[in-house]
Amino acid sequence: MTSSLRCVIVGTGAVAHFHAEAVQAYPHAELVAVSDMSRAAADAFAARWDAASVYDTLDEMLESERPDVVLICTPPGAHAAQTLAAFAAGAHVVVEKPPAPSLAELDEMRRAADAAGRQLAVVFQQRTGTAAAHVRELLGSGALGRPLVAVCQTLWFRDPAYFAVPWRGSWETEGGGTTLGHGIHQIDLLAFLLGDWTSVQGRLWRLDRETQTEDASTATVTFAGGAVAQLVTSAVSPREVSSIRIDTQKATVTVDHVYGHGHENWRITPAPGFEDEAAGWALPEVEERSAHAPLLRDVFDAFREGTPLPPTADAPARSLELVAAIYASAAADGAVITPADLAVHPTHRNGFASPVADMRGVGA
Numbered sequence: 001m002t003s004s005l006r007c008v009i010v011g012t013g014a015v016a017h018f019h020a021e022a023v024q025a026y027p028h029a030e031l032v033a034v035s036d037m038s039r040a041a042a043d044a045f046a047a048r049w050d051a052a053s054v055y056d057t058l059d060e061m062l063e064s065e066r067p068d069v070v071l072i073c074t075p076p077g078a079h080a081a082q083t084l085a086a087f088a089a090g091a092h093v094v095v096e097k098p099p100a101p102s103l104a105e106l107d108e109m110r111r112a113a114d115a116a117g118r119q120l121a122v123v124f125q126q127r128t129g130t131a132a133a134h135v136r137e138l139l140g141s142g143a144l145g146r147p148l149v150a151v152c153q154t155l156w157f158r159d160p161a162y163f164a165v166p167w168r169g170s171w172e173t174e175g176g177g178t179t180l181g182h183g184i185h186q187i188d189l190l191a192f193l194l195g196d197w198t199s200v201q202g203r204l205w206r207l208d209r210e211t212q213t214e215d216a217s218t219a220t221v222t223f224a225g226g227a228v229a230q231l232v233t234s235a236v237s238p239r240e241v242s243s244i245r246i247d248t249q250k251a252t253v254t255v256d257h258v259y260g261h262g263h264e265n266w267r268i269t270p271a272p273g274f275e276d277e278a279a280g281w282a283l284p285e286v287e288e289r290s291a292h293a294p295l296l297r298d299v300f301d302a303f304r305e306g307t308p309l310p311p312t313a314d315a316p317a318r319s320l321e322l323v324a325a326i327y328a329s330a331a332a333d334g335a336v337i338t339p340a341d342l343a344v345h346p347t348h349r350n351g352f353a354s355p356v357a358d359m360r361g362v363g364a
Contacts, residue, residue, distance in 0.1 A: 003028065003304075004028050004029060004030065005026075005028060005029040005030070005068045005069050005300055005303060005304065006029075006030060006032050006065065006066075006067045006068045006069070007023050007029050007030065007031050007032065007067060007068065007069045007070075007071060008031070008032060008033045008034065008035070008061055008062075008065055008067040008069070008070055008071065008091075009031065009033075009034045009035070009045075009051075009070075009071045009073060010034070010035045010036070010058045010061070010070065010071070010072055010073065010074055010082055011035075011036060011072065011073035011074035011075075011078075012034055012035075012036040012038075012041050012042050012044075012045035012073070013041075013073060013074075015073050015096055016034075016045065016071075016073040017045075017048075017049075018291075018292035018293075019071045019073060019094070019292060019296070020045070020048075020049040020051075021292070021293065022292045022293040022295075022296035022297070023049075023071075023296070024049065025293050025297070026296065026297055026300050028300065028304060029069070029300055031049055031050070031051045032051065032052055032053065032065055032067065033046075033051055033052065033053040033054065033055060033061050033064075033065050033067070034046050034049075034051045034053075034054055034055075034061075035054070035055040035056065035057060035058050035060070035061045039054070039056060042054045042055075042056075053065065058070075058082055058085060058086075059085060062085060062086065062089040062091070063089075066089065066090065066091075067089075067091050068091060068092060068303070069091055069092045069093070069094060069300070069303060070082070070083075070086035070089075070091045070092070070093050070094070071094045071095075072086070072093060072094065072095040072096060073096050074096075075167050075173065075174065076098050076099075076100065076101050076173075076174060076175050076180075076181075077101055077167065077172070077173045077174065077175065079095050079096075079098075079099055079100050079101075079105075079109075080100045080101075080105035080106075080108060080109055082095075083095055083099075083109045083112065083120065084108070084109065084112050087109075087112040087113055087115070087116040087118055088112075088116070090116065090118070091118065092118045092119050092120075092121070092303050093109075093113070093118070093119075093120050093121070094121045094122075094123060094296065094299060095109075095120070095121070095122055095123065096122075096123050097122060097123055097124055097184055097185065097188070097319075098175065098176075098180050098181070098184055098320055098323070099120075099122045099316055099320060100175070100320070101174070101175025101176070101180075101351065101352065102175065102324075102349060102350050102351050102352065103317065103320060103321065103324055103342075103348070103349040103350075104349045104350045106316065106317055106320060107317075107349075110316070110317075119302065119303060119309055120316060121299045121309055121313040121316075122313065122316040123292065123295060123296075123313075124184075124185065124188040124189070124192075124295075124312075124313075124319065125185075125260075125290055125291055125292050125295050126185045126186065126188060126189040126192075126242075126260075126261070126290055127188065127189060127192045127290075127295070127311070127312040127313075128288070128290045128291060128294045128295045128312050129261060129262065129287075129288055129289050129290035129291075129294070130263070130283065130284045130286065130287055130288045131255070131261065131262065131263050131265070131266040131283050131287075132189065132192070132193070132255075132261070132290065134283055134284055135193060135253055135255075135266065135268075136192060136193050136311075138253075138268075138281055139193055139194070139246070139248070139253075140195075143250075143277075143280070143281065144248040144249070144250045144251045144253070144268075144281070145248045145249025145250040145251070146225065146226060146227075146248060146249050147194055147223070147225055147226070147227040147246050147247075147248050148226070148227060148228075148247050148248060148249065149227065149228055149229075149246075149247045150190060150194065150227055150228070150229035150230070150244065150245060150246045150247070151229065151230050151232075151243070151244070151245045152186050152187060152190045152229055152230070152231045152232075152243070152244050153186070153231075153232050153233075153241060153242070153243040153244075154178075154182050154183040154185065154186045154187075154232070154233045154234070154242050155232065155233075155234045155237035155239070155240060155241050155242075155243075156178070156182050156234065156235055156237060156240050156242075156258075157235065157236065157237055157238050157240055158178075158182075158209070158215075158235040158236075160209060160210060162235075163209050163210060163211045168181075168211075169209070169210070169211035169212050169213055170212050170213070171212055171213060171351065171352065171353040174213065175351070175352055176213055176214075176323065176327065176352045177204070177211060177213030177214035177215060177217070177235070177356075178213075178214060178215055178216065178217065178233050178234065178235040179204070179214060179217040179233045179323050179326055179327070180323050180352065182233060182235060183217065183231070183233030183323070184319050184320070184323055185242070186233075186242050186243075186244060187231065187233075187319050187322050187323065188318070188319035189244060189255075190221075190229060190231075190244055191223075191318050191319055191322060192311070193244070193246065194223045194225060194227055194229070194246070195223060195224055195225055196223065196224040196318075196339075197221055197222065197223050197224070197318075197321070197322055197325075197339070198222045198223060198224050198338065198339070199221070199222045199336050199337065199338050200219055200220070200221050200222075200322060200325035200326055200328075200329055200336070200337045200338075201219060201220045201329050201334050201335070201336050201337070202217060202218065202219035202220075202231075202325065202326030202327070202329040202330050202334070202337075203217065203218050203219070203329075203330050203334055203357065204216075204217050204326075204327070204330040204354055204355070204356040204357065205217060205218070205356065205357050205359055206356045206357065206358045206359060206360060207234075207236055207359050207360065208236045208360060209235065209236065213356065214356045215234070215235045215236050216232075216233065216234040216235065216236060217231075217232075217233045217326060217330075218230075218231065218232055218233075219231040219326045219329070221322065227246070231326075240258050241256060241257075241258060242256075242257050242258055242259070243255065243256045243257075249271070250270065250271050250274040250277065251268050251269055251270050251271055251274065251278075251281065252267075252268070252269045252271075253266070253267070253268050254266070254267045254269075255267075260289060260290045260291060261289065261290050262287060262289040262290070263283050263287045266283060268281045294312075295312050295313060298310040298312060298313065299313050321339065321342060323352070324342060324345075324348050324349070324352055325337040325339075325341075325342050325348075327348055327352040327353075327354040328341070328342060328345050328347075328348035328352075328354070330354045330355065330356075331347070331348070331354040331355060
């Protein structure tokens with residue numbers, strides 16, 4: 001067992017603060033250094049979180065610090081190269097979603113982890129929390145009967161200024177639009193609850209924003225257990241909600257939140273005739289909310305103990321495959337895409353650029 005984890009952060013934007021907070025909360029880890037393209041931003045971040053050293057580049061930080069863990073909080077286009085550098089330096093990697101702009105790059109990242117004998121954890125914090133774990137157990141055990149129909153909605157609002165950031169809204173630098181950048185969180189939680197997918201039909205839409213990529217998408221997904229799900233993702237919805245509904249043979253499970261959930265966000269409603277079973281479905285008395293901290297706590301435990309990653313951090317490709325399949329289907333005018341199709345797809349393992357139906361001005 002590693003006694004203490006020496007952690008570094010590359011990229012000191014908003015999400016990096018969640019990582020630093022999680023490191024600070026973990027009793028066997030310390031933040032020893034940070035790096036950012038902006039030295040002023042890195043200096044301010046280091047002062048806020050008591051990091052001893054600041055570097056202008058990741059390479060300099062890796063060479064000088066030889067960290068145990070590299071926490072990558074940069075835009076998606078940089079993730080693959082930074083991950084490979086971290087593994088070459090002998091570190092474990094925790095990378096923000098999406099892990100890479102393409103499945104091919106993620107494959108390379110996973111191979112590098114195996115070659116280095118290190119682990120790659122991707123941050124999908126919506127999987128965490130006692131409620132999500134409990135519902136996953138109920139669904140997996142068959143206590144709620146077979147899942148039948150699901151609805152997954154990520155209806156968020158991003159104003160035009162959001163897309164004015166140079167790397168946003170470009171296939172080349174961001175890898176995708178709101179489906180990849182926003183919807184992937186709820187898509188990942190849906191797949192965490194329902195398991196392997198078997199087919200996807202998707203469409204991409206540009207409804208209002210000045211962006212090369214989509215600002216909305218729609219998709220139908222089937223799962224190996226037989227459930228059929230409808231997915232809607234939007235960056236143009238003023239009343240924001242992140243929502244999943246799963247109708248099973250015995251109950252309806254719902255979670256409605258925006259950027260994080262606790263027990264108050266979940267509800268299990270029994271179907272007529274199954275009211276007597278509902279007491280056995282109650283959420284645990286002790287609550288833990290979804291967040292970066294519990295995810296990184298469990299990941300750090302696995303790093304220190306040399307054990308496999310927990311379910312909250314494994315299967316890094318599952319939700320990225322679903323997003324890629326939506327983009328691949330859109331490129332084929334809504335054709336059905338299966339995992340076998342995606343495995344040999346000529347473009348959508350290497351980059352997700354897809355035609356977007358531009359609806360701006362329609363009906364004006």
